[in-house]
Amino acid sequence: MAIKVRNLSKTFKVATKEPGLAGSIKSLVRRKYLEKTALKNVSLDIQQGEMVGLIGANGAGKTTLVKILAGIIHPSQGEVSVLGFNPWDRSDELRRLMALIMGQKAQLWYDLPALDSYMLLKEIYQIEDTLYKSQIEFLADVLNIKDQLKVQVRKLSLGERMKVELMGALLHRPNVVYLDEPTIGLDLMAQKAVRGFLKNYQKEFKPIILLTSHYMEDIKELCQRVVLIKSGELIYDGALSTIQKNFGEQKRVSLSLDQIPELRPDIDPLLGSFEWHSDKVILSTTRQNLNAAMEYSMKLFTPNDITIQDPSIEEVIESYLRKGFQ
Amino acid sequence: MRYLRLYLHFLRFSFSRALQFRLDFFFKIIMDLIFYVVNIGFYKILFLSTPSLAGWSESQTIVFVSSYLLVDALHMTVFASNMWWLPFYINRGDLDSYLTRPVSTLFLISLREFAANSFINLLFAIGIFSWALTQLDYSYNLTDFLLYVGLILNGVLLHYVLQMIFIIPVFWTQSNRGFNDFFFSMGISIERPDLIYKGPLRWVLTFILPFALIVSFPARIFFETQSESLLMHLFGVTVVMWVIMLTFWRKGLKAYSSASS
Secondary structure, eight states: OOEEEEEEEEEEEEEESSHHHHHHHHHHHOOOOEEEEEEEEEEEETTTTTTTEOOOTTTTTHHHHHHHHHSSSSOSEEEEEEBBGGGGGGGHHHHHHEEEETTSSSSTTTTTHHHHHHHHHHHHHOOOHHHHHHHHHHHHHHOOGGGGSSSSSGOOOOHHHHHHHHHHHHTTOOEEEEEEEEEEETOOOHHHHHHHHHHHHHHHHHOOOEEEEHHHHHHHOOSEEEEETTTTTEEEEEEHHHHHHOHHHHHHHEEEEOOOOOSSOOOOOTTTTEESSEEEEEEEEEEHHHHHHHHHHHHOOOEEEEEEEEEEEEHOOOOOOOHHHO | OOHHHHHHHHHHHHHHHHHHHHHHHHHHHHHHHHHHHHHHHHHHHTTTTOOOTTTBBBHHHHHHHHHHHHHHHHHHIIIHHHHHHHHHHHHHTTHHHOOOOOOOOHHHHHHHHHHHHHHHHHHHHHHHHHHHHHHHHOOOHHHHHHHHHHHHHHHHHHHHHHHHHHHTTTHSSOOOOHHHHHHHHGGHHHHHHHGGOHHHHIIIIISSSOTTTTHHHHHTTTTTOOHHHHHHHHHHHHHHHHHHHHHHHHHHHHHEEEOOO
């Protein structure tokens, strides 16, 4: 197993303070600490070549997990092995095999062209000349940024900057890549380009990629497997399609009407519910009750158009994070 | 060797970056030159009303002061901007990306920024020091000279180590204004001849918080017969402080909580 996590927990001690100056003075004399659990008993296995999406609300513990795996912070409890190494020993050997990309934090020298920074990275990672050349060529080509490499990083657009950051992080051809919000703040075109690139890169070199993102598009497009974290606990680990299937039970039927009746009729709550709009009514029901609910509705209205929808993956995951499988 | 090559990259980066901001570049040089003149002037004025300071004559004191400028210029060139940013790195979680690089993190965060403009000032400081030395009644001797260079470098290192020891608490306190201010007020004791400190204060400033060693001891080479115990004292203290700093740094990293994204 390339990445193995067992019973991982992390608690932070956070100083608390009552509001105002009086509170500040009180906290100076006797400080109260709050134990904040960032991760609770997380176990996880990832195999070489897998691309896993890490999903959770803000503060759920995604970033903490990634930072422990990258050896940046020490866990409070539990075992972690990444490619056979203990990550927080921070051995050069392991660090040469991994890459951490944070969408919100620039890692290249701001005032210099990316190529200058790459020269330094070549030295830091001790990249062979031939590999260096071929990686530069390959990455610049698929990311389509050949011309931007000689421009000061601060003069690039946000999308171009993310691309040169990605390129810098992958120069040494890492086996494990942690990607934290790689598409944050990018426009749709740039998001699409970055996603397409990651997909290609994964296909070509088969690294482990652990992807955190708030954009469900990223996850949907790239990861077959997702891990959901809620308040520090792992609540789901498996195929994305399984979640979808479970929630595929939910159906939304949109009935377009020429005229909305003055007296809005009701439906038996056991069958489903109506949601009224200016030109249509939306029936929410389950696959099981679909026939009965439709039969009932057709007696009430004569719609000019009918569409049946599955809920979107965003809605599925959101309701999953809220209440879990029903 | 690899670290030397890395450092050459830092140098190259710093120069090409510094030259992009020309006005800023020259302004910083002029600021430091004014600082030099004020320092020398202060002692020149002092000596208008006294023939000696803690046993040192005017020309001896000026050698001492120019040694201080030399240490300061070296520190400004090599370490100062790195030290300035370090508390922010730790506080805002910017240390993260350095921690994932397969090189010594301490090396990266301490030497990454080379101040090209201060390097020009270093040349001025060397000039001032050479001038001060010609004012001194002293016969040139290569051993003294090499020893002096070694001790000055040791002084710069000691200064760096002490500053690190005062910065590292930020891993726990999150804000190190207090420690930093304390360091800089203590730092004033570097600029004064060590012989003015007597009794327990002297003991503190030469052993526990050895600020007085940084410049005074090297300068003394040129006007005192150096004793081995002085050198032993100096190097011994540097080694001990270095070990303390490293231990402290490792503990700090363990406590590092990394501001969340």
